[in-house]
Amino acid sequence: MTVTFNHTIIATKDRNASAAFYRELFELPEAPSWGPFANVLLDEGVLLQFAEPPVDIQMQHYAFLVDDELFARCLARIEERGITYWADPHMQREGETNTEHGGRGFYFFDTAGHAIEIITRPYL
Incomplete structure (x- = not known):
């Protein structure tokens, strides 16, 4: 099996606003989201998953x-x-x-x- 990048979780204070920002910036359609994530789907099935962690964001x-x-x-x-x-x-x-x-x-x-x-x- 080859190695490919699948997803990453990006910490944010407003997951929906962050996901909307990236969808607009990169001209992407809505993606299914679940649980604590607002998802943005890139090419090759790569997901950016925006979440609001209960910690300071680095x-x-x-x-x-x-x-x-x-x-x-x-x-x-x-x-x-x-x-x-x-x-x-x-x-x-x-x-x-x-x-x-x-x-x-x-x-x-x-x-x-x-x-x-x-x-x-x-x-x-």
């Missing part, structure tokens, strides 16, 4: 690989919402995108405070 980093067309639409949505973004993970180049690794990329914080990276080319 910032995590999540990177998403998208095609050039979706990248442009994602960036436009971030700009429309007035969300600050950077070309670099050190937050030195505000309002810019990068062209590293042969593609484009940018960083921002989602509604739960997680560091999100959107890229058009994988690093490897």
